[in-house]
């Protein structure tokens with residue numbers, strides 16, 4: 431098969447400068463201004479490559495909206511506050527959150543919506559979906575000061591990572607280079623790491639951009655009152671292992687297949703994310719599983735209410751969605767939820783509950 435346009439660019443880049451680390455490769459595959467995966471397409475849903483929780487059921491966003499309403503109260507119901515979403519996809523989560531949180535007096539009048547989104551294609555979908563005043567940002571750097579509630583669902587898993595492999599008593603970095611026929615291959619090059627090597631074949635992942643953004647979020651919460659909620663798939667405690675994956679049309683493929691046409695993600699290391707938030711000056715809470723979070727926030731009661739109002743085929747859809755979101759062998763345990771608050775704010779529900 432003919433190489434993708436992005437593959438041709440990457441091959442030329444490697445020919446010129448040598449093998450590139452995985453985070454550079456991922457950043458190009460996902461964010462190249464013309465050919466990056468997110469830049470020109472809508473990847474969600476049955477016609478796309480994957481589906482996320484807000485696209486599975488409106489209940490997901492509604493329960494997060496209720497969480498936001500409680501956070502707004504904990505912030506003292508400010509006259510004006512920023513509701514910030516990182517990586518908002520189609521805008522579905524924001525739309526469902528706003529519908530649910532507006533029942534809280536003062537929320538609708540005080541809310542200012544900010545979306546941190548790099549994809550022009552998705553910005554268009556978000557504008558169409560939300561149809562109200564929105565400020566977009568390329569990064570957290572331009573977000574205004576002031577009280578804030580920050581939500582990030584499946585944002586951190588899309589940020590580039592590096593991988594190191596233990597070989598013969600030393601860490602080697604995995605890099606993308608060229609094979610004999612100019613096809614992309616994964617190779618290793620020596621790399622000094624400040625930690626003892628593991629057993630041969632051990633994989634260590636690091637996510638410098640993810641940690642930088644979490645630190646930046648932490649310093650934002652240290653400087654102005656606010657809370658954040660991060661939902662993503664990943665592990666509660668740091669661990670070794672290769673979690674980088676590529677998905678195209680709902681199927682796993684090699685990370686080297688069709689660069690720019692497959693989604694690349696990795697598991698979020700929530701221990702590392704919590705540490706980075708703390709380094710920035712915020713207080714992390716959790717993580718708890720998505721199952722614990724959604725059940726505590728009233729998933730079953732909300733599903734029962736919607737089911738009562740629905741006709742038969744729709745009832746089955748609701749039941750399947752609940753199972754998908756919270757089932758122990760589905761997203762329920764794989765996905766984790768971490769909160770962070772400015773110092774001095776109370777631990778948000780349900781993070782302090784036994």
Ligand SMILES: C[S@@+](CC[C@H](N)C(=O)[O-])C[C@H]1O[C@@H](n2cnc3c(N)ncnc32)[C@H](O)[C@@H]1O
Pocket residue numbers: 468482483484485516517518519520523546547548549552568569582583584585588589
């Ligand atoms: C997997 S999607 C999640 C979308 C949405 N939160 C949901 O749950 O449906 C990742 C989102 O993050 C955005 N994104 C990826 N990398 C980004 C970056 N470095 N800065 C800002 N947004 C980014 C993508 O364009 C997309 O909107």
